[in-house]
Amino acid sequence: MKRQRQIFIRSIFASLAIVLVSIAGLSVAHAEIRVDITKGNAQPMPIAITDFLGQGQDEGLGRNISRVISADLERSGLFKPIDPKAFISVEKSMEAVPQFNNWRVLKAQALVQGSVTAEGGDRLRVQFRLWDVFGEQQMVGQVYTTVRSNWRRISHIIADAIYKRMTGEDGYFDTRIVYIAESGPETRKAKRLSIMDQDGENQHFLTDGKDLVLTPRFSPSRQEITYMSYYGNLPRVYIYNIETGRQEVLGDFPGMTFAPRFSPDGNKVIMSMARDGNTEIYTMDLRTRAVTRLTNHPSIDTSPYYSPDGKQIVFNSDRSGTQQLYVMDAAGEVSGAPAKRISFGSGNGRYATPVWSPRGDLIAFTKIGGGQPFSIGVMNVDGKGERILADGYLVESPTWAPNGRVIMFFREKTTGKTSKSTRLYTIDLTGQNEREILTPSDASDPAWSPLIP
C-alpha cells in the first residue's frame, strides 16, 4: 500500500514536471523577435518647410517667415531643412491634408505649412501646421495674431513650437542676447552694451559707449539685466529693464570684478567682493538692499551662480591652491556646511566662470590649462562626466540657452600682429554643432535671455 502510494506520488510529480517543461516550451515557442535598438542616425532630421502662403504683398512676408523658421531649426543642429527647390508640389491651401507621398519621396520626416493673412489695420494673422509625414497626421497647429513689425518674433515662436513638439524640449529661438559690442582702435576700444535676437538680427545699442561696461547678466525670470560700469574708479552695478528701458543703480561695489548674477526668482543678486583684503561671496536682497556674506575663507571665493532651484550655489575658489569649482548650500558656508569641491578634471586644469544649466543637470565652465590653453566644457553637478565642448585661445564666458541644450561663449582670435577679433559662438551639448553668431562688430561677454514672455 505504502509503495503504491509512493509510486502514485512519484508519477504525479513526474507528470507535473513534464507538463511544466512543455509549458515552458510553449511560451518559448511564442516568443517573438525582440531587437534592442541602441544606435540611430545622429544626422539632423530632414524637415520640409514650405513658404507661408500669403496674398499680394504678403507673399514675400510669407517667404521670409519660413526662412527665419528654417534658419532657426537648422542652426539647432537637430533639423535639416530640405531645399525648397526639391519640393515636388506645394499645397496651395492649408486646409487640405497634404499629399504625403510627395514629401515622403524627399525623405522629409516632417512638413511645415503656414499662411499669413492681413487683418484690419496693421495686424497679421499667422498660422501653421506641423505634419508627421510618415505617420500621416498633424502634430501641432496654431494661429497667432500680431502687429506686422513683429513678424520675426512670430517666426521664432513658431520655430520654438516645432522644436518643442519634435524633441519634447522647450525651444530657445524666441530669446535675446545681451553682449558687449567693441569698436574702435585696439588702445581705445569703445565698449557698448548691445542687444540682439538670438539669431543675430535686430541689433540695438543700450549704452552709448562713453563708459566702460562689463559682464551683463540676464535675470532667469525677467527681461532684466545687471551689468557693471565704472563711476570714477569705482565699479558700479546697474539693473536695466529691457522692456521698459528703465535703469537703476544698484550701488557702488569696491573690489568687484564681475557683475552680480540674479537668483532664480529674480529677487536677489549674488556676487563676490573684496572687502578687508579678502574676496568673499555675498548676496543682496533687491528690495531691502540687505547684504549677507555666504563664505568666510581666507582664500579667494568668486564667480557664484545659483542652481535653478535656488538651493545650491556653485562658485570658484583657490582654497586648494588652484582655482577650482565648489558647490555649497544656498545658505552659505557660514551656516556650517562646508563647500564641496567638484572639479577634478584631467590635466590639472583650473576652472572658472561656472554657470548652472537652466534644466539643472549640468554645470558649464571655462577651463584654463589641462591640455588646451582654454576650453568650454560641462560637467555633472557632482563633478563627474566632464566633457569639453569647444576650445581655443581664447574662449570664455559661457552662457546657457534657456532650454539647457546650447551654450554661447566668445572666442578671441589673433588676426594680425596686434589685431584681434572677438566673436560669439554657440555650441550644443553634443559638441558637434558650433556656429558663429554674426555681429556687426567685435563682441564678448554674452548673456542669454530666458524665453521672452
Added chain:
Amino acid sequence: MRSSVIASVALHVAVVILATVGLPSLLKPPAPEPVPLVVELVTISDVTNVPTKPREPEPKKEEPKPEPPKPEPAKPLETPPPPPTPTPPKPEPKAAEAPSPPPPEPTPTPKPLPKAEEPKPEPKPVAPQELANTKPAKKPKAPQEDFDSVLKNLAKSLPQQKAEPKAEKKAEPKTNFDDLMSKAIPSNRRNIADPTKPLTMTEQDAIKNIFTKAMARCWNPPVGAKDAKDLVVNIRINLAEDGTVLRAAVDDSGLGKSDFWRAAAESARRAVLVCSPFSELPRNLYPQWKESVLSFNPAEMFGG
C-alpha cells in the same frame, strides 16, 4: 489501486502529449517550437554577435538594398475631410501579395534573378550572395545534420564566450561565423520555413541584424534629451511578407509620460515607417518576423 495509478499516469501522459504536440498548433499554427538550448545560445551570443561579425558579409547585400525604400508611388490616399486634421490613414499598403508561405525558389528576391540556379554567370555583384552560396551547396545533406553540427560548433565556442566575450569577438570571428551562417541555413530550408523547426541562432541574428542596421539608418533619436536613459520605447510592428510595415504601434499607453517620452516614442515609430519596407528580411522566415518588437533605447546616443 494499482490500476487506478496506471490510469492516472496514462491520463497524465496523454495530457502531456496533447500539451506538447496538440496545443501549440491550436494556439498559433506557424509559431515554431524552438529547442530551449538554442534559445539559450541566442541570448548569450546575441549581444556579441550581432554588431560585430556580420558586418563583413552584409555590406554587399546592403548595396542593392537601399533601393527598396524607394517611394513606392502609392495610390493617392483618399484625402480625408479637410480641416479636421488628425486623420491617421495608416500606411496600410496594398494588402501584401498573397501570403502564400511556400514561394517557389526562384521568387524570393523581388527582382527576377532567374540565374539564381546557376551561380556562375552572376551578372552583377548585386546578386544576393546567399543564393549563390547556399544553392549549389550539398543539397542532399539532411538539414538535421547540419543543424547538429552547428550546435556542436556553437557549443565549442560557447565556453569561451562565457569566459571572455570581448576576446572571443575578435578571436575566432569571421570565418567561423560565415561557416555557421551557410550551414545554419541549409539549402532546403530556404524554400519553406518549417514552422515546426526552431529559429536557429544565426537566423535570428540575421533578422535582428537587418532591423538593427535599418534603424541605424532611419532612426533620428532624441539626442541630448534629459534623462535619455528613461526613454526606452518599444514599437510593435506587423509586417507584410515583402517587409512592408502594416502597422507600427507604441507598446505603451504613454500615460503620464513626459513630452520627451512622446517625442522619443514618435521618433521611434517614425523610424520604423521611414524604413519600410524591410525588404531584406528573408521571406522564407516570414512567420518568425511578421510580428516583431523593436526596443529603442537612446541612452547610448545621449549627449554624444
